[in-house]
Amino acid sequence: MELGSKLRTRVLKLRSFRRHMAIAVHKSFETVRLNFTRAVLASMSRNHPIPSGRTMSRKRPVGSAKRTRTARSFEQPKKTKVVLLACGSFNPITNMHLRMFELARDHLEDTGQYEVVQGILSPVGDGYEKKGLIEASHRGEMAKLAAESSSWIGVDTWESRQANWLETVKVLRHHRQELLSREPDTDVVGTAKAGRKRKRMDASSATKRRKLEEGPPQRSDEPRLMLLCGADMLDSFGVPGLWKPEDIEEIVSSYGLVCITRGGSDPEAFIQGSDLLWPHRHNIHVVREWVANDVSATHIRRALRRGHSVRYLLPDPVLGYIQERGLYTTE
Amino acid sequence: MGRIPLVLLACGSFNPITNQHMRLFELARDHMHHTGRFQVVGGIVSPVSDSYGKRGLAPAQHRVAMARLALHGSGWVTVDDWESRQPDWTETVVTLRHHLQKLLGQQPSAADLQMPHSSLEGSSEPPQLKLLCGADFLDTFRVPGLWRAEHVEELVGRFGLVCVSRGDLQADRAVHESDTLFRHRHNIFLVREWVRNETSATEIRRALRRGLSVKYLLPDAVIDYVREHQLYTWQSEQRNKDAVLRPLGQQGAPSEPLNDS
Numbered sequence: 172m173e174l175g176s177k178l179r180t181r182v183l184k185l186r187s188f189r190r191h192m193a194i195a196v197h198k199s200f201e202t203v204r205l206n207f208t209r210a211v212l213a214s215m216s217r218n219h220p221i222p223s224g225r226t227m228s229r230k231r232p233v234g235s236a237k238r239t240r241t242a243r244s245f246e247q248p249k250k251t252k253v254v255l256l257a258c259g260s261f262n263p264i265t266n267m268h269l270r271m272f273e274l275a276r277d278h279l280e281d282t283g284q285y286e287v288v289q290g291i292l293s294p295v296g297d298g299y300e301k302k303g304l305i306e307a308s309h310r311g312e313m314a315k316l317a318a319e320s321s322s323w324i325g326v327d328t329w330e331s332r333q334a335n336w337l338e339t340v341k342v343l344r345h346h347r348q349e350l351l352s353r354e355p356d357t358d359v360v361g362t363a364k365a366g367r368k369r370k371r372m373d374a375s376s377a378t379k380r381r382k383l384e385e386g387p388p389q390r391s392d393e394p395r396l397m398l399l400c401g402a403d404m405l406d407s408f409g410v411p412g413l414w415k416p417e418d419i420e421e422i423v424s425s426y427g428l429v430c431i432t433r434g435g436s437d438p439e440a441f442i443q444g445s446d447l448l449w450p451h452r453h454n455i456h457v458v459r460e461w462v463a464n465d466v467s468a469t470h471i472r473r474a475l476r477r478g479h480s481v482r483y484l485l486p487d488p489v490l491g492y493i494q495e496r497g498l499y500t501t502e
Numbered sequence: 503m504g505r506i507p508l509v510l511l512a513c514g515s516f517n518p519i520t521n522q523h524m525r526l527f528e529l530a531r532d533h534m535h536h537t538g539r540f541q542v543v544g545g546i547v548s549p550v551s552d553s554y555g556k557r558g559l560a561p562a563q564h565r566v567a568m569a570r571l572a573l574h575g576s577g578w579v580t581v582d583d584w585e586s587r588q589p590d591w592t593e594t595v596v597t598l599r600h601h602l603q604k605l606l607g608q609q610p611s612a613a614d615l616q617m618p619h620s621s622l623e624g625s626s627e628p629p630q631l632k633l634l635c636g637a638d639f640l641d642t643f644r645v646p647g648l649w650r651a652e653h654v655e656e657l658v659g660r661f662g663l664v665c666v667s668r669g670d671l672q673a674d675r676a677v678h679e680s681d682t683l684f685r686h687r688h689n690i691f692l693v694r695e696w697v698r699n700e701t702s703a704t705e706i707r708r709a710l711r712r713g714l715s716v717k718y719l720l721p722d723a724v725i726d727y728v729r730e731h732q733l734y735t736w737q738s739e740q741r742n743k744d745a746v747l748r749p750l751g752q753q754g755a756p757s758e759p760l761n762d763s
Contacts, residue, residue: 266521266718273715320722461705462719465698480528483521484699486718487575 252394253279254289255429256346258330258339259400260301261294261310262468263493264317265485268292270460272324275399275429278458288394290324291346298336303472305498307331316488339398340418343426347396397427397456402436405455408448409441416447423451431458433465475499505541507629508534510664511601513585513594515703516549517559518728519569520720522701523547527579530634530664533693543629545579546601553591555748558707558739562586564731571723591748594633595653598661602631632691633657637667640676640683647750654682662689669694710734 255275261268272290279285294310295301304310307328314326330342405428408419422428430438438457442448448455471481476499482490493499510530516523531542549565550556559565562583569581585597606628640663643649657663667673673692677683683690701719709716711734716725728734 269718273717277714321717461709462702463698463700467697470697479532482528483524 250284250286252392253285253287254291254346254350254394254396255287255399256291256293256343256396257399258293258295258342260299260304260468261292261314262301262304263310263471263485263489263499264292264314265466265468265471266483267464267466268468269317269321269324269486270462270464271399271401271431272321274431274458274460275456276323278456279429288323290321290399292318292324292326293342293346294326294328294331296331296333296336298334300336303499309492309496309498313489313492316492317486319488320486338415338418340421343396343398343422347426350394350396395427397429398422399429400431402430402432402438402457405430405438405441406436408445419447423448423454427454427456429456429458431460433460472499476501504627506539506627507543508540509544509546509601509605509629509631510534510542510634511546511548511598511631512634513548513550513597515554515556515559516547516565516569517556517703518565518706518720518724518733519547519572520701520703520706521718522699524572524576524579525695525699526634526636526666527576529666529693529695530691531578534664534691537691540630543578545576545634547573547579547581548585548597548601549581549583551586551588551591553589553748555591555742555745555751557742557745558734559742560733560738564727564733568724568727571727572721574723593650593653593749595656595661598631598633598657602661605629605631630662632662632664634664634666637665637670637673637676639663640665640673643676643680643683648747649749651682658683658686658689662686662691664691664693666693666695668698668700669696707734707739711736711739 255272257268257271259268276287276290279287292314294307294314295304297304297307308331311326311328311331318324318326327346329345330337408414432438438455442452442455442457466484471484474481475493510527512523512526514523527545531545534540534542547569549562549569550559552559552562563586566581566583566586573579573581582601584600585592643654665673677687677690677692706716706719710728
């Protein structure tokens with residue numbers, strides 16, 4: 172249809188306007204990206220508190236005191252990515268369990284060799300049949316509530332859904348398989364937290380693009396799965412008949428151990444005295460808990476049985492869950 | 503019922519407030535309730551004023567704000583900034599007197615005291631105010647010049663102490679080794695948390711300076727506040743570095759230390 176000349180002029184002006192707008196919008200995006208990059212580069216010096224990539228994402232991570240992650244990935248692109256897996260009863264989950272993850276991450280990243288990208292809580296199944304172990308469904312729910320405020324720690328209930336108890340090494344193998352079969356552009360942190368996928372920042376989207384360009388991910392690119400545990404687990408390696416030597420060997424050679432100390436244990440001495448562990452000592456990271464804290468789930472269950480307050484020993488939402496259902500009131 | 507209504511007052515730097523500070527209140531409340539003689543009706547966090555002169559002390563307005571954030575969800579513990587607003591450092595006993603007067607002078611209504619309305623009903627006993635503290639607090643009585651003898655007497659005689667510690671007998675020993683404390687031992691309640699649970703604010707500040715995580719040791723809201731205001735840095739820890747702690751400066755020559763063992 173023929174357009175009248177006035178209308179035609181208007182349409183042409185509109186098109187030109189839209190094109191200019193598009194260019195302006197594109198430019199402003201570029202400026203934002205450029206400014207962000209400049210800000211990150213400027214703040215690579217440790218003296219500047221850095222707005223890490225995380226602060227720019229939609230869901231601001233609560234309570235994360237770390238600030239140099241994005242900068243470090245610029246400084247040293249060849250860090251080993253690590254995923255921490257913690258197996259346990261989590262009966263119930265406590266602040267100290269969550270602290271283990273934070274301590275482990277700080278410790279590993281402080282070496283400059285690692286980047287911890289994910290934390291997984293894997294509650295044990297009911298087949299474990301430990302005294303006082305409440306249903307896995309509850310323990311899993313509580314763990315999820317506890318991990319809600321974390322941007323990188325999540326819960327995986329695969330182990331808890333198995334009919335029989337599984338050896339730790341089997342759980343490790345399962346999760347490593349999961350990591351390897353993951354799509355290259357899947358948000359690494361997102362799997363356990365439905366609906367809370369974070370936007371990746373430009374640095375990591377560049378990495379993703381590079382991965383896609385290079386084809387299927389190389390083995391060395393994949394995150395390394397490491398077992399996170401307390402010193403008591405390490406000590407349990409010494410209990411006759413409790414662990415198969417080949418399982419211990421596999422854990423410390425193919426995976427790795429991050430072991431958080433508790434009062435009264437000496438992990439370094441234990442490793443020193445073990446011919447099985449000593450060759451893999453570089454794969455066993457001993458982390459000193461600098462806050463003297465022996466509060467355990469056992470202690471919390473006892474307090475609950477006696478009607479004592481456990482507030483501030485575990486996250487409030489977990490406490491609310493326990494109180495609503497009257498959990499842990501009897502042996 | 504005849505239970506004595508009891509309010510617990512904690513004085514301190516709260517620099518910053520931690521989960522452990524809030525645990526003290528929880529433990530104390532459980533303990534005092536289980537004696538059968540008390541009904542804990544309230545808790546007060548009273549941050550010290552800036553003129554205290556302690557090293558690394560963040561400005562009072564921030565310490566008060568963080569405490570309020572931390573206790574936001576608590577049904578019974580509140581923050582009072584009277585002490586922090588005083589022009590000079592206030593002796594503990596003076597703070598206690600102020601709060602007791604406030605407690606006694608008020609009509610026992612829920613609105614005034616922010617407590618459940620039923621808590622003061624049916625009790626013929628006047629409410630009491632006791633100082634809530636940790637075991638190391640008892641040892642400070644022995645520091646020369648830090649306490650006036652008559653204040654210690656009033657503190658444990660007139661008010662009373664609720665002292666939370668690990669089960670390591672440190673507090674018991676302190677009471678045993680002081681005649682004043684021993685004389686008032688029935689007004690000193692020793693609460694034990696049998697597992698180690700020591701989150702010191704000093705270590706928290708150190709971790710914050712170094713960019714280490716303190717998540718799960720204090721409420722997320724407090725951590726966010728610290729980051730937003732960049733409160734704890736190497737520079738902030740230098741504050742009051744060469745200053746004399748105000749109580750020592752104010753009280754002049756050291757009085758007799760409470761070493762009457």
